[in-house]
Amino acid sequence: MTSAVPPHPAPSATAAPEARDDGWAAPLATAPLDATVEVPGSKSLTNRLLVLAALADGPGTLRGALRSRDADLMIGALRALGAGIDEGDDPSTLRVTPRALRGDVDVDTGLAGTVMRFLPPVAALADGPVRFDGDPEARVRPMLPVLAALRSIGVRVTDADGDSPTHLPFTVHGTGRVAGGAVDVDASASSQFVSALLLAGARFERGLTLRHIGTTLPSLPHIDMTVATLRDAGVEVDDSRDGIWQVAPGPVAPRDVRVEPDLSNAAPFLAAALVGGGTVRVPGWPVRTTQPGALLPDLFARLGAECSLDGDVLTVSGTGEIRGADLDLHAAGELAPTFAVLAALGDSPSRLRGIAHLRGHETDRLAALAREITRLGGRAEETRDGLVITPRPLHGGLFRTYADHRMATSAAILGLRVPGVRVENVGTTAKTLPGFDAMWERMLGAGAGTEGGA
DSSP states (O other): OOEEEOOOOOSOOOSOOOOOOSOEEOOOOOSOEEEEEOOOBOHHHHHHHHHHHHHSSSOEEEESOOOSHHHHHHHHHHHHTTOEEEEOSSTTOEEEEOOOOOOSEEEEOTTOHHHHHHHHHHHTTSSSEEEEEOOGGGGGSOOHHHHHHHHHTTOEEEOTTSSOOSSSSEEEEOOSOOOOEEEEEOOSSOTHHHHHHHHHHTTSTTOEEEEEOSSOOOOHHHHHHHHHHHHHTTOOEEEEETTEEEEOOOOOOOOEEEOOBOHHHHHHHHHHHHHHOEEEEEETOOSSOOOGGGGHHHHHHHTTOEEEEETTEEEEEEOSOOOOOEEEOTTOGGGHHHHHHHHHTSSSOEEEESOGGGGGSSSOHHHHHHHHHHHTTOEEEEOSSSEEEEOOOOOOEEEOOTTOHHHHHHHHHHHHHSTTEEETTGGGGGGTOTTHHHHHHHHHOTTSOGGGGO
């Protein structure tokens, strides 16, 4: 049966994910797939574009913006700081009116790395203190590099005791201006530390010269995305030297822009074709993009899939057989959970490399993936910078997600092959893809899988 899966409408998703539950019954793939899945807009692009729109010289519009918990937290935070953000004819059209940034406000970051890291440099431009806090899990996510960088250019940042914080909660004491200048940042734990400072740099009086001083720099495509988004808004950025970025002070142009589909959110749906056999198509796939998800066709091909791009439709077909592989995912760490569970279903051992930074994501993803794959009978071992996964017969059970949306979508992939997989707190997928479970079931077609939770 051919099924078309539209994105699930989600006008709002700001509520925190629920705590542990008995689990969503992940459906089995009982027949080869033949589905077209429409994936909503990119979270990474939506939140970058929202920040720049709030800093622009005039009103702008985002079309096809993602509406998820992360995006709605960004909208709420920018509104608190003074920006006007209104919906158009549908929730994915957002009209942004920049206004003077105000202080003496609270910002709820939830578990959104883009909110907790992108907005402190913006808050430094406000006219008073901006207090940041988020979900309990957010309080252990690394924050020191961006906070230390702000302090080095004269921005006061304190915790509740008046000391220098390294994690949430904290207060950025805005004064309405930031001198800017040169900063050194160790972004080994997350490329978001670089993007956060670059996004606000044009509004600093002297602009910004940022030098990465760490030993590794993960997810470079996300920094490329930030640079491209800045340039599209008329900001002058010099990235001609490795690990050094210069942002010239100046205006940020207002824009009317359409947001690309979220290619990383397409990953589990396309992976379903490898596990269940058959074909999954995703329309709207860009020919050129800075999203890390652009690596998916080559990565899937290494596992044995057939991939083709016809116009703007990416098609992935599989037979149900998955090859083991040695994959360097340093440029696309967010894809690692998808490939970890594919590796657990493979025909030979696999190694995932270059993803040590995943230990500082929504949860310690390396430890969580190793623990949950092992819980279901597999063998997954942590290395210094990744995982070694040796396929073994798997059995059903509760797959814990640790409030991490990509853990939940990965569990659903396993459930296509393994009877009885239950996904704890599948609602955590609302962080970037509200209605994931309904989209997943529609992809499989009518009657495809109540067996999964039997």
